[in-house]
Amino acid sequence: MAVLNRDVAETILRAAALSEILNKRLVIITSAVQTFTPVEMPAKILIVEDEPSICENVVYALEADGFAVTSAGTGRKALEQLEAQDFSLVILDVGLPDMTGFEVCKTIRKTRSLPILFLTARSSEVDRVVGLEIGGDDYVLKPFSPRELVARVRAILRRVSAVPLPAPVVDAAGPLVIDETRCQAIYFGTALNLSRYEFRMLKAFAAHPGRVFSREQLMDQASEEPDASMERTVDTHVKTLRARMRGAREGLDPIVTHRGMGYSLLETWPEV
Numbered sequence: 001m002a003v004l005n006r007d008v009a010e011t012i013l014r015a016a017a018l019s020e021i022l023n024k025r026l027v028i029i030t031s032a033v034q035t036f037t038p039v040e041m042p043a044k045i046l047i048v049e050d051e052p053s054i055c056e057n058v059v060y061a062l063e064a065d066g067f068a069v070t071s072a073g074t075g076r077k078a079l080e081q082l083e084a085q086d087f088s089l090v091i092l093d094v095g096l097p098d099m100t101g102f103e104v105c106k107t108i109r110k111t112r113s114l115p116i117l118f119l120t121a122r123s124s125e126v127d128r129v130v131g132l133e134i135g136g137d138d139y140v141l142k143p144f145s146p147r148e149l150v151a152r153v154r155a156i157l158r159r160v161s162a163v164p165l166p167a168p169v170v171d172a173a174g175p176l177v178i179d180e181t182r183c184q185a186i187y188f189g190t191a192l193n194l195s196r197y198e199f200r201m202l203k204a205f206a207a208h209p210g211r212v213f214s215r216e217q218l219m220d221q222a223s224e225e226p227d228a229s230m231e232r233t234v235d236t237h238v239k240t241l242r243a244r245m246r247g248a249r250e251g252l253d254p255i256v257t258h259r260g261m262g263y264s265l266l267e268t269w270p271e272v
C-alpha cells in the first residue's frame with residue numbers, strides 16, 4: 001500500500017514539475033499525497049560533484065525519493081552553500097577541480113558535525129575516507145547505482161536521528177537543553193544546527209542564565225585559541241545564534257543585549 005502511494009506521489013510530483021499549466025491544480029493533490037510520505041519536512045542534501053552526468057543522476061534519484069537537493073561543482077561553491085544554508089547531509093566527491101574532497105571535509109569539520117558521504121573512484125582511498133583522519137560517515141565507490149546511494153543516505157540519516165532527542169526541560173534553564181555528548185543544543189525540542197563557536201557560546205550562556213558575558217569572555221568560552229580578531233566576530237556569532245534560535249521558535253529572542261557590556265541568556269522564560 002505504502003509503496004503504491006509513494007509511486008503515485010512521485011509520478012504526480014514529476015508531472016507537476018513538467019507542467020506549468022497543471023501546477024495550480026496539482027498543488028492540492030500533492031499536499032494530500034504528502035501525508036503518506038514518512039518525512040514531513042524534506043531533508044536537505046548537498047551534492048558536491050564536478051561530473052555533470054553523475055551529479056544530475058544523483059539529484060534526480062534523491063529528489064524522486066523526496067529529498068531537497070542542492071548541487072555544487074567545486075569545493076569552494078560547496079563551502080559557500082554550507083555557509084548559506086543548513087543541510088542534513090553532504091555527498092562529497094573526492095576528486096574536485098579546485099581542491100580535494102578531503103580538504104573540503106576538513107574545512108566543514110572545523111565548524112560542523114553533519115554527516116558526510118564520500119564518492120570515490122578508488123578503493124585505495126576508502127580507508128582514508130572513513131578513517132579518523134578524514135572522518136567521513138560512509139562512502140560509495142564509483143560507479144554506483146543512484147538507488148544504492150539513496151539507500152545509503154537514508155541509512156545515515158536514520159542512524160543520526162536514531163538517538164532520541166532529550167525532552168525539553170522547562171526549568172531555570174528554560175526550554176534549552178545542552179547535550180554535551182552529541183555537541184547539540186535542543187531548543188523547544190528542535191536540534192539547532194550550530195557551528196562549534198555558536199555551540200560553545202550557547203553552552204556558556206545556558207550554564208549561567210541571566211549572567212552577562214562580555215565579548216572577551218564569550219571569545220574565551222567559544223574558542224580553544226582565542227585571538228584578538230575573534231573578539232570582533234563575537235557579535236556575528238551571536239547574530240547567527242539568534243537567527244538559528246528564531247528558526248526553532250519564532251517571536252522569541254532568548255539572548256539579551258546589554259549595551260557596552262555584552263550578552264546574556266534569558267533568566268525567566270515567557271509562558272509558551
Ligand code: CA
Binds near residue numbers: 049050051094095
Ligand atoms: Ca570528480
